[in-house]
Amino acid sequence: MTGNVRGKGSEPFCAVVSRIVVFPQDNVDTDQIIPARFLKITDKAGVGTHLFEDLRRAPDGSLKQDFPLNMKENEGAAILLAGRNFGCGSSREHAPWALVGAGFRAVISTSFADIFKNNALKNGLLPVVVDAATWSALAAAASSRGQVRIDLQEQEVQWQGGNVVFAIDSFARTCLLEGTDELGYILSREGAIAAYEQRRERGGQS
Amino acid sequence: MAPHPARTLFDKLWQAHIVHEEPNAPTLLYVDLHLIHEVTSPQAFEGLRRRGLRVRRPERTVATVDHSIPTKRGPIQDVLAAGQISTLERNAREFGIALYGTDHPQRGIVHVIGPELGLTQPGMTIVCGDSHTSTHGAFGALAFGIGTSEVEHVFASQCLLQQKPRSCEVRIEGKLSPGVGAKDVILALLARIGVGGGTGSVFEYTGSVVRSFSMEERMTLCNMSIEGGARAGMVAPDDATYAYLAGRERVPAEFDSAVKKWNTYRTDDGASYDATIALDVTGLGPMVTFGTNPGMGAQITAAVPDPSGIADPAHRASFQKALEYMGLRPGTRLSGHPIDVVFIGSCTNSRINDLRQAAMVMRGKKVAPGVRVLVVPGSYAVKHEAEAEGLDRVFLDAGAEWREPGCSMCIAMNGDEVPAGKYAVSTSNRNFEGRQGKGSRTFLSSPFTAAASAVTGRLTDVRSML
Numbered sequence: 001m002t003g004n005v006r007g008k009g010s011e012p013f014c015a016v017v018s019r020i021v022v023f024p025q026d027n028v029d030t031d032q033i034i035p036a037r038f039l040k041i042t043d044k045a046g047v048g049t050h051l052f053e054d055l056r057r058a059p060d061g062s063l064k065q066d067f068p069l070n071m072k073e074n075e076g077a078a079i080l081l082a083g084r085n086f087g088c089g090s091s092r093e094h095a096p097w098a099l100v101g102a103g104f105r106a107v108i109s110t111s112f113a114d115i116f117k118n119n120a121l122k123n124g125l126l127p128v129v130v131d132a133a134t135w136s137a138l139a140a141a142a143s144s145r146g147q148v149r150i151d152l153q154e155q156e157v158q159w160q161g162g163n164v165v166f167a168i169d170s171f172a173r174t175c176l177l178e179g180t181d182e183l184g185y186i187l188s189r190e191g192a193i194a195a196y197e198q199r200r201e202r203g204g205q206s
Numbered sequence: 207m208a209p210h211p212a213r214t215l216f217d218k219l220w221q222a223h224i225v226h227e228e229p230n231a232p233t234l235l236y237v238d239l240h241l242i243h244e245v246t247s248p249q250a251f252e253g254l255r256r257r258g259l260r261v262r263r264p265e266r267t268v269a270t271v272d273h274s275i276p277t278k279r280g281p282i283q284d285v286l287a288a289g290q291i292s293t294l295e296r297n298a299r300e301f302g303i304a305l306y307g308t309d310h311p312q313r314g315i316v317h318v319i320g321p322e323l324g325l326t327q328p329g330m331t332i333v334c335g336d337s338h339t340s341t342h343g344a345f346g347a348l349a350f351g352i353g354t355s356e357v358e359h360v361f362a363s364q365c366l367l368q369q370k371p372r373s374c375e376v377r378i379e380g381k382l383s384p385g386v387g388a389k390d391v392i393l394a395l396l397a398r399i400g401v402g403g404g405t406g407s408v409f410e411y412t413g414s415v416v417r418s419f420s421m422e423e424r425m426t427l428c429n430m431s432i433e434g435g436a437r438a439g440m441v442a443p444d445d446a447t448y449a450y451l452a453g454r455e456r457v458p459a460e461f462d463s464a465v466k467k468w469n470t471y472r473t474d475d476g477a478s479y480d481a482t483i484a485l486d487v488t489g490l491g492p493m494v495t496f497g498t499n500p501g502m503g504a505q506i507t508a509a510v511p512d513p514s515g516i517a518d519p520a521h522r523a524s525f526q527k528a529l530e531y532m533g534l535r536p537g538t539r540l541s542g543h544p545i546d547v548v549f550i551g552s553c554t555n556s557r558i559n560d561l562r563q564a565a566m567v568m569r570g571k572k573v574a575p576g577v578r579v580l581v582v583p584g585s586y587a588v589k590h591e592a593e594a595e596g597l598d599r600v601f602l603d604a605g606a607e608w609r610e611p612g613c614s615m616c617i618a619m620n621g622d623e624v625p626a627g628k629y630a631v632s633t634s635n636r637n638f639e640g641r642q643g644k645g646s647r648t649f650l651s652s653p654f655t656a657a658a659s660a661v662t663g664r665l666t667d668v669r670s671m672l
Contacts (some may be wrong), residue, residue: 026524027401027499031638036617040274040286042248042293054640059626083520085402088435088499089638091337092246093353114371114405114437115337119353169369171231181355183257186363189234192226193262193365196236 012179013124015151016105018078020142021068028082029089030116034098036090047094048101069102079148081138082109087116096120106150108157110135121172122182126150128157134164152176212477215442216373216408219348219471223331225365232367238330240267240360241316242303244274244294245619246335250358251297261361264302268325269294271308272315274619277582277609287620301361314585314611317341317553321425322587324454328443328468333360338553338635340431343440344424345447346471348408350438371437372480374407375473378415380488385668387563388423389555389633389652391415392430393493395485397503404436407481410473411441415487421450422559429554430635433500442472492668494540495637495650497528502637504540506655506667512536531639532647533627541667543649546628548579548606548660549642550653552616555633556584560653561592565600567657567671572605574663579606580622582614606660618643631659 038050056067063070080099086109087095096119099107106126117127128150130138138159141148146160152173157164175182213221226234247269254260261267271294274287282288291308298305306313312323317338320326328346333339335357342349356366378391396403409431416424424441431439441447448465451457458464491505502525504511513525513536529536534543550556550564561583573579581601583589589611592598598608615622616634618641624630626645633656637648649665658668 024520024523025527026520027501029499029636029638031636031641035640035644036619037644039245040284040290040619042290043252044249054644059645083524085405085435088401089337089432089636091335091351091353093249093335093355111402111405113402113435115351115353119355122353122355169232171367174230182367183253183355183359183362185231186234186359186365186367189226189365190363192234193236193363196225197364200236 011124013105013126013152013176015149015153016078017147017149018105019074019145020079020081020108020138020148021074021077022081022139022142023068024083024139026083027085027088030087030092030095031089033087033095034092039092039094044097044101046101047098048103051098051102073145076103078103078105079150080104080107081135081142082107084109084111086112087120088113091115091119093119093123096123096125100125108135108138121176124176126152126176128166130157130164130166137162212474214373214473214477214479215346215410215440215471216348217477219329219331220370222329223348232369234365235368236331237333237360237364237366238266239320239325239332241320241332241334241339242267242269242357243316243334243336244271244290246354247297247357248290248293249354250335250361251301253358254301254361259362261301261303263364266364267303267361268306268320269298269303270306270313270316270319272611273613273617275308275612276620277612277614277622279610284621311586314587315553315556315613317425317429318556318584318588321345321421321450322454322585324451324457327451327457328447329471333366337432338429340436340439341425341429341553343428343431343438344421345451346440346443346468348438348440351432372407374404374409374436375479375482376409376411377482377484378411378413378487379484380415380486382415382487382490383669385654385672386490386492387652387654388419388426390490390493391485391487392427393495393500393503393650394487394490395483396430396434396501397493398485399434399483399501401433401499401501402435404431404434407436409434409436409439410479411439412473416441417444420559421446422557425557426554430500433635443468492652492655494655494665495648496532496534496540497525498531498637498639499528500635500637500650502528503650506541506665508540510534510536510538510540541665543665544629545631545649545659545664546577547624547630548577548656549582549615549630549632549634550656551580551582551584551614552634553584553613554635555653556582556588558588558591560633561588561597562595564653564657565597567654567668568604568606568661569600571661573660577660577663579604579660580609580615581606582609583611585611604661615642617641618646624648631656631665
């Protein structure tokens, strides 16, 4: 399906095994994920160091000890268990760049905002949608400091005492598993693009 | 030949732009117009360079600077902002893209100048690395925000891979009171459906209220579709659309035959939507937000709601957190709450009609002592039109600041900020924590409400001043 690809995307995504960080707040917008003042860049370098900047830090710049990402036991975690409608608001792709830059490989929630989900998939960050019961079971697993495994091949989340199959668009899944990006696929359809443009020009449309 | 099945406006535009479809892959969709700005484009240009690619159809991309540009004339002090702007200038030159740059007489906010120049037209697919691209749907276009990877895809191929969203009719009926307009209507819709209520959908706004709206009001409505989570918002074109576009620089030379075609961009009788939301706006008062997302809004005459009555614990917790951030107690009346800053501007409300409404309220009056009022026109075209009508004098005489165009205090990337802990009444679109500056507290409102509040120094029901 993704043959004839020019250019590689992210590293192939097979499975991730990690502790999970629970950040249960609903409607976390991309301004919280990465505040706008950190968007004045022309590359992606360093954006991960400002992930959740204003939630993580007190006004004096010190780290808030009670913020989940700052807790010692959550260091190095690669899976975020987030509240509903995660990533709403702005289209800034800096949001998934920041999450990936800070070491995250997957976000689990009961729902995601559309643009964030699209952006995450293009950066090797797996958005996993689960139902409310699974969400609660994972939160419980996190509180007992268990490891969680997300297997993309099998489309399964596994934890101590449970497992659940999750749905993902098959195209996105293939791209992640192969580490290919969408642009390669699009460019391989050059014939169809040229034909469409010719059709439009003949039809007099601008 | 069998007659075409009845289709929605959205279906028609989607189908007309399908380049390629195959099993197990999203639709490859053609993009008619690609708008870009300095913040979400540099990494996409860099991606092209890395792959040795060119912009496939540079004439279909238009660039401007709006997000990080200062609204005061003179050299840009912020090194990072200056770097971002010069990077866009270099990229536009290198890849052959038209740029409405810093000193261009037609520069402005990307979602203001697209329609002004006549670039935005019915039936088009329009994308931009900016979630408020939904604004352009007011013209009967399918317009939505994309990420930077997708900006690169459009550069290289003029196409995007998209899963088809669901269609949702938002039918708005009733009679609006004087002083109540499109901004109040969209805030009322968001208060009802919440910030995730439109996820996965494209809204089509219908009904007598929408038909009676000017193009500026339709843009305000479509602009905030994304605040409900919708991919896009759209309004079928009509005579108001064509009257707005007639004579604009970039509209088709054969305008009348274009109008004939544009007239077919409407939902057929008997076509069905995946969902419908009906909103009756009779009796609606001016709306303001009290929380930290655009769905947390109420009529200005109401009191701050009490979260303890919310059954769902997660919902209750986020509500409590929002009130804590805003420093508001349940039961406090919204009307009369003291404010520190007023911002009139942004892609939601910086067009000439918005400024006329604000000026109508502020004419001959003074800004309340201790309140800072910033009026930022959406474009140079708006600025010049406002100055020709003497609106700048109204604002300046009242004690407000009259600035150069840009996104300004809506996103606070250019030095225009609300200080931490201070209250702003803002005609922009987002009241997220820190959106207007770290620690800023935002009440979203219409230009009428913002102007009335500027004069009194408190959240004010404009109906008492009209």
